[in-house]
Amino acid sequence: MPVPRKKEQVVIYPTEDEVALQLATHVTYFSDKTIAEKGSFSVVLSGGTLIHSLRKLTESPLKETVEWSKWLIFWVDERVVPLTDPQSNYALALKDFLSKVPIPKHNIYPIHYTPLSEVVAKDYEVRLRKLVAEKVLPLSSTGFPQFDLILLGVGPDGHVASSFPQPPQRYDKVDWVTFINDAQSHRQRESPSLSGDQLRQIHRRGTDKGAGGSLYYSGA
Numbered sequence: 001m002p003v004p005r006k007k008e009q010v011v012i013y014p015t016e017d018e019v020a021l022q023l024a025t026h027v028t029y030f031s032d033k034t035i036a037e038k039g040s041f042s043v044v045l046s047g048g049t050l051i052h053s054l055r056k057l058t059e060s061p062l063k064e065t066v067e068w069s070k071w072l073i074f075w076v077d078e079r080v081v082p083l084t085d086p087q088s089n090y091a092l093a094l095k096d097f098l099s100k101v102p103i104p105k106h107n108i109y110p111i112h113y114t115p116l117s118e119v120v121a122k123d124y125e126v127r128l129r130k131l132v133a134e135k136v137l138p139l140s141s142t143g144f145p146q147f148d149l150i151l152l153g154v155g156p157d158g159h160v161a162s163s164f165p166q167p168p169q170r171y172d173k174v175d176w177v178t179f180i181n182d183a184q185s186h187r188q189r190e191s192p193s194l195s196g197d198q199l200r201q202i203h204r205r206g207t208d209k210g211a212g213g214s215l216y217y218s219g220a
């Protein structure tokens, strides 16, 4: 199974199909390994083209062989909109990924929508704290919940999840979940997944011409 040898590595692939294939290969590797070690696999999703690039996981043979019942799904970055809104990252993930694989519904943790970003963020934090208290999620050495795999995209301006260049929330080391009052995107983000340690992250970066792309592996 080809896995990156270095702790951090950028690999450029010539086609988007190859990106999707490699992404599926690595995600499956980590899923098998993590489930064998601890019995579950917590995956944090963002939005964007990443979700489409997960499509190989929804096809045979992976669709049948991955231990989907052991997966837990969270969001690192969500727009504070109803879960049926086309802007919702949950809706995107449901349509193109989650509806195609048998992850138990109770293992999927979308936001609880209300129009107030601070209420949504606080609710998500309370739910994460409960999962940590119940030992469903471990706590990292930095005091944040520790996920097994974070899947991120990188925006054209370099933003990752809701970590944009300007908002001060990206320096927040206290809240587990915080929010950005951006009139356009109404983003909510989880801070731990971006500041925690010992995390495996895969960032996917497409090219402006739509061909190929790269995967950045960190802590993998």
Ligand SMILES: O=C(O)[C@H](O)[C@@H](O)[C@H](O)[C@H](O)COP(=O)(O)O
Pocket: 046, 047, 048, 049, 050, 077, 078, 079, 089, 152, 153, 154, 155, 156, 159, 160, 161, 162, 204, 206
């Ligand atoms: O809600 C979102 O928009 C995403 O979470 C966002 O952070 C995305 O990952 C990047 O913008 C990259 O997007 P692309 O993969 O579409 O380039």
